[in-house]
Amino acid sequence: MSTLPERPKLSRRFRLQFEPAQSRWVLLYPEGMVQLNDSAAEILKRCDGQRSLPDIVTELEQAFNAEGLAPQVQALLEEGQRRGWMD
DSSP states (O other), X not given: OOOOOSSOBBOTTOEXXXXXXXXXXXXXXXXXXXXXXXXHHHHHHTOBSSSOHHHHHHHHHHHTTOOOOHHXXXXXXXXXXXXXXXX
16 A cells, blocks of 8 residues: 655655766755666656656556556655655
8 A cells, every 4th residue: 555645756855966967866855965867866856846657657557658557656756755855
């Protein structure tokens, strides 16, 4: 059973940004940094508190001409929730 909010949003403690020195997207927080793969970054970019999980999935499937992304998106967001990345 998912504990995700209806409209996922990154916690205010984290900042998502592209880090040129790392050549990748990262989540910055006061104690450090989490390096993200491209897929995770694309998902988290859309976690703005405005989009629902189905909206995020639809947007990603359209942007990347893919189908069946819902399980992967949900899994990442649940892991983010567990790690405190989400409000």
